[in-house]
Amino acid sequence: QQKVQQSPESLIVPEGGMASLNCTSSDRNVDYFWWYRQHSGKSPKMLMSIFSNGEKEEGRFTVHLNKASLHTSLHIRDSQPSDSALYLCAASLSGSFNKLTFGAGTRLAVCP
């Protein structure tokens, strides 16, 4: 069973709308979370990381982390067609910083 669960599997939002993606780890030893974005036919690229409880904002992207529930969410406001991609959540243990476990991903489609 996947240790990092993402929901929903797919999401369609109108251009200019808000996209909300969720991710939960079932491994209580996890300490760090990342969000990667993968456009079709391309390799994953890191979008944002979050290691502490709370919220982090970078432009149109906001991530939240609740360490007690091991839940993180990614919110994209004013979504653009170029945001259409597979969004992968990843987690790692505190002693294995780069050794990431990925979820299955959420496929986002932003429609003009």
Place this chain on the structure above:
Amino acid sequence: EAAVTQSPRNKVAVTGGKVTLSCNQTNNHNNMYWYRQDTGHGLRLIHYSYGAGSTEKGDIPDGYKASRPSQENFSLILELATPSQTSVYFCASGDRGQNTLYFGAGTRLSVL
């Protein structure tokens, strides 16, 4: 930008044949990783390495071997390829101070 180069980009192999996937990084990163990506599973870790001469098993190592002869090069070896190993394989490199993994462009492997 960090550079990770994979070869070949596409490979068709026969069942029972030997396949070697190569990865080269010019980032001087200590850590290197091999993942496979299949629909519905996200990225799954096969093998990883903390430096030249070291290899470690990831989450799905069965049927795969790895070799790290130098800081720059990390190979994934399928001694007896099977159709279930048909997938897209990604190599990545990273160090703790980097806060991200840098992925290669991927190798699409088909085992017939």
